[in-house]
Structure formats: structure tokens, C-alpha cells
Amino acid sequence: MRPFEYARAGNVSEAGQLAGRFIAGGTNLLDLMKLEVEAPEKLVDITRLPLDKIEDTEDGGLRIGALVTNSDLAADPRIRRDYEVLSRALLAGASGQLRNKATTGGNLLQRTRCGYFYEPSQPCNKREPGSGCGAIGGFNRIHAILGTSDKCIATHPSDMAVAMQALEATVETQKTDGSTREIPLIEFHRLSGDTPEIETVLEPGELITAVRLPKSQGGNQVYRKVRDRASYAFALVSVAAVVKMDGGKIEWARLAFGGLAHKPWRNHDLEAALKGEAPSSALFDKAADILLADAKGQGENDFKIPLARRTLKAVLAQATKGA
Amino acid sequence: MTTLKINGVEHELDIDARTSLLDACRDHLALTGSKKGCDHGQCGACTMLVNGRRINSCLTLAIMHEGDEITTVEGLGDPDNLHPMQAAFLEHDGFQCGYCTPGQIVSAVGMLGEVADGWPSHASADLENGATLSGDEIRERMSGNLCRCSAYPNIVDAIETASTKLKENA
Numbered sequence A: 001m002r003p004f005e006y007a008r009a010g011n012v013s014e015a016g017q018l019a020g021r022f023i024a025g026g027t028n029l030l031d032l033m034k035l036e037v038e039a040p041e042k043l044v045d046i047t048r049l050p051l052d053k054i055e056d057t058e059d060g061g062l063r064i065g066a067l068v069t070n071s072d073l074a075a076d077p078r079i080r081r082d083y084e085v086l087s088r089a090l091l092a093g094a095s096g097q098l099r100n101k102a103t104t105g106g107n108l109l110q111r112t113r114c115g116y117f118y119e120p121s122q123p124c125n126k127r128e129p130g131s132g133c134g135a136i137g138g139f140n141r142i143h144a145i146l147g148t149s150d151k152c153i154a155t156h157p158s159d160m161a162v163a164m165q166a167l168e169a170t171v172e173t174q175k176t177d178g179s180t181r182e183i184p185l186i187e188f189h190r191l192s193g194d195t196p197e198i199e200t201v202l203e204p205g206e207l208i209t210a211v212r213l214p215k216s217q218g219g220n221q222v223y224r225k226v227r228d229r230a231s232y233a234f235a236l237v238s239v240a241a242v243v244k245m246d247g248g249k250i251e252w253a254r255l256a257f258g259g260l261a262h263k264p265w266r267n268h269d270l271e272a273a274l275k276g277e278a279p280s281s282a283l284f285d286k287a288a289d290i291l292l293a294d295a296k297g298q299g300e301n302d303f304k305i306p307l308a309r310r311t312l313k314a315v316l317a318q319a320t321k322g323a
Numbered sequence B: 001m002t003t004l005k006i007n008g009v010e011h012e013l014d015i016d017a018r019t020s021l022l023d024a025c026r027d028h029l030a031l032t033g034s035k036k037g038c039d040h041g042q043c044g045a046c047t048m049l050v051n052g053r054r055i056n057s058c059l060t061l062a063i064m065h066e067g068d069e070i071t072t073v074e075g076l077g078d079p080d081n082l083h084p085m086q087a088a089f090l091e092h093d094g095f096q097c098g099y100c101t102p103g104q105i106v107s108a109v110g111m112l113g114e115v116a117d118g119w120p121s122h123a124s125a126d127l128e129n130g131a132t133l134s135g136d137e138i139r140e141r142m143s144g145n146l147c148r149c150s151a152y153p154n155i156v157d158a159i160e161t162a163s164t165k166l167k168e169n170a
């Protein structure tokens, strides 16, 4: 690990002004610093900031502080009752030890698990812009099939963010000048495009202070994660679904996908095609056709295309059961 | 100087900011019970309790833990006075080489605390009403601790026994 200067932020407005890389749970940043994939000159420890509460909002939703751990969030009675898909996604991620450290803000900003990104001797446009992409034509079993570019085919590895996408969450931030803004999660992460090293719309020094969930609209909530082992593995494909039924028809459906793209994926056309329809295998196939219309396999990950179809269909069958 | 409170004792340490909590204990305080398996959060051999919650001590900086109550396997019990979890691992032969064992034991103690607090897991059918500790629940909740010797069946038995003992003692 390269040496760095260490500072502890005493309050929220000071954090950005300390002009360093934020460290929260450290479970992703320190992992990457040990490999010198990341080498910040200064770390700003934000763990003492008062951002560890889950508060009710005026509109009946919840504001989740950026430092709320993945464990505390998954176990919160309000999340378990009204946002089951989020609790399920968190519990499907990492391990008990990691969830006790991993924070809401850090989880959103965790970096890809692409093996070339993790190995400094290999070319990687995300780690070293312009050096090429080892995964294209290389080992790419875990890589993306949607929204890729010829610069980078990495996926975003988070489970939590996929559920939050289906719940239409908003990210609250504070910039270094003290101003605040709200970013809908759907606009928060970027596709890789020509600049895979830029992963979100955050500005340098911009601190995530909270993630807001709108009032729960109920519905059947399902999170399904397909992975290489039954526990403690990243998703190959995951689907988060919130589906509201009305008299045997789908009143509305919100779906988000993990393991398929550089960001938690959502497709409004797919959701529109389900709206007002009676559930059937043919309808679910049509939904999968829409999702996968532009899907592109990279060789080793070709299996993700049929796997995404089957996972989506299974989740829709489950989420459209009952009223 | 960094002050760390480990197993109830305060230690003043002059350490590089890069030092992980694991290395601080092993290399600077001769607390070598916690093991380094992977150094990347993947194996659980380094598990410690921080303020009662289990974490991977290899993926956190020692300087970030001033003021915290840290417990290592040495703090759970000693050979003359074993913690019920340590005794249960001996009774059930919950190991072969023993390298993962301190992490397994500390993790299991942390895990039982989570169950007592009503935390659900990926294996829980019902999210809202807590969980009873079945074999499936133990296997899921302990998935962050790998055992290269694959002593898993005996580890699960040991945790079941210790869980019953601890409930009786409570």
C-alpha cells in the first residue's frame, strides 16, 4: 500500500473541504489500496459523522444516512416491512462481517470486480485510461451484456443499488462549497462510454449524505440473485421486482437488474409492456425480449443472455402471484 | 500515537496509518490468535468484534478504531476458562488444521448476537419475525468464514451446542 495522509472529518461541511478521498467502511477502498489499484494521497475518515440514522421523511418515506451499515439497514423494521426487496438484496450480498462494516454510501460507490481492473499488470481503461480493455476478448464471464462500450464491459457489483433502483431512490449529496443536491439514483451511475474511469455524476469532493426512499407503494417485492455458490458470491444476474397487482392484472411493475451492466439497469419500455396486462409466460417472454433486444455477449458471458431471461421470467411469475 | 482498547486493555501504539487492525494486533501487540488468511475480506480468519459486532479486521485501519471496544479470540476466554463457543469447538472437533478456527469462533459469537437481536438472514423465510437457529441459518450466517479443511459439519454442530449452552447460562 502507498503511504497516505490521514484526517478525520469532525462535521459534514468540513468533510469535503479536507480535500481527500473519503473512507467509510473501507471494505472496498482498502481492498483496492492494498493492490495499489487505488492510491489516494489523503484519506478523510468520515465514520464519525452523524450520518448513521434512518429517519422518517415528511412524505412517508425514509432517509437513510450514508453511514448506515448494510446490516443495520437490512434489519431495520421499517425496511423489512415496507421495502422487503431492499432487505432481501442486502442480505444476499457479501458476508455478515462485511455487511457490519459496509455503508450505504460506500456500497453505491463500490467498484467493479473485473479481474483486469484488480490486476495492475494488465491493461484496463478504467484503472489506467488509454491502456486498453483486457476483458474484451479475454476472461469475461462476469462481464456486462447491456450498455457496454468498446472501452469497457465491466459491471456494477452492488446488490443494494439494484433494489434501490426498483424502489426509485434518490441520492442526497453535499458539494465542497456546502451546496446540496438530490440525484435520482437512475441518473447517479454512468455507462462506461469513452470514460469508464468516471462512474457516477458526483463531482470531486462531493459527499453522499443520504439515500431517500419514496413512500412505499406496497406491491409484491422480490429479489432474486443467481450466483456461482449459494452464499457469499457476487451476482451473475440479479433481478429486483416491485409489482402491484389489481384484479388479476399487473397494475404497474418496477424492475431493476444487477450483473448485466455498468450500472443497476432499468428499462421503462419493459415496465410499460407489463402494465395492465394479465400475467402469462408469453407476456414474460415479451418482457425479456424488450430487456435483451440489444444484449451483446462477449464470449464467456454469453450464458448471461438466456440466464437473464429465465431469471426475469421466474421473478415475474413469483411477483405476479396473488392479488 | 493511536490508542486501541483491546480485550478491555488500552494500548498506546506508534503505528503507520496503513496498519490494518489485524496487523496492529498480530505484529505490534503479540495478539496472534486472529489469523491472516487472505488479507482481502474473503475468508473470515481475521474476524474480530468491534463494539460487539463482527468484522474483518484485515479490511479496516487500526487508526479508525480509537475509542472502540475491540475483542479478539484471546478476549473471549483462555485455556483455563474457555468461552462456551471455544469449548464447543473442542467438544465437536470443529477443525482440522485450526487456522480458520479463531475466526470461526469469534464470528459465531458475533453471529449469535445478531440472531438474539432478531436480525434476519438470506436463509430466513420470514423477514419480519426474526429467525430460529436452524442448520441452514447457521450455514448462511457463517458463510463469511471459509474452512480450507472443510470441517463445516462439525463447526455447525459446535455452534448449535454453544448456542444452547449460552441460552441456558443466560
Ligand SMILES: Cc1cc2nc3c(=O)[nH]c(=O)nc-3n(C[C@H](O)[C@H](O)[C@H](O)COP(=O)(O)OP(=O)(O)OC[C@H]3O[C@@H](n4cnc5c(N)ncnc54)[C@H](O)[C@@H]3O)c2cc1C
Binding pocket: A021, A022, A023, A024, A025, A026, A027, A028, A029, A030, A031, A046, A066, A067, A092, A093, A094, A095, A098, A101, A102, A103, A104, A105, A106, A107, A108, A109, A110, A157, A158, A159, A160, A206, A207, A208, A209, A232, A233, A234, A235, B040, B041, B042
Ligand atoms: C469478499 C467480498 C464480497 C463481497 N460481496 C458483495 C456482494 O455479494 N454484493 C455486494 O453488493 N457487495 C459485495 N461486496 C462489496 C461490499 O458491499 C462493498 O465493499 C461495500 O458496500 C463498500 O462500502 P464501504 O462503506 O466499505 O465503502 P468504502 O470502501 O469505505 O468506500 C468505497 C468508495 O466509496 C467512497 N465513499 C464512501 N462513502 C462515501 C460517501 N458518504 N460519500 C462519497 N463517497 C463515499 C470511498 O471514497 C470509496 O471510493 C463484497 C466485498 C468483499 C470484500
Ligand code: SF4
Binding pocket: A112, A114, A115, A116, A117, A123, A124, A125, A126, A127, A132, A133, A134, A135, A136, A143, A151, A152, A153, A154, A196
Ligand atoms: S472491462 Fe472495464 S474494468 Fe475490466 S479491463 Fe476492461 S476497462 Fe478495465
Ligand code: FES
Binding pocket: B035, B036, B037, B038, B039, B040, B041, B042, B043, B044, B045, B046, B047, B056, B057, B058, B059
Ligand atoms: S484475512 Fe481478513 S478476511 Fe481473510
Ligand code: FES
Binding pocket: B094, B095, B096, B097, B098, B099, B100, B101, B146, B147, B148, B149, B150, B151
Ligand atoms: S480447520 Fe483448517 S482451515 Fe478450517
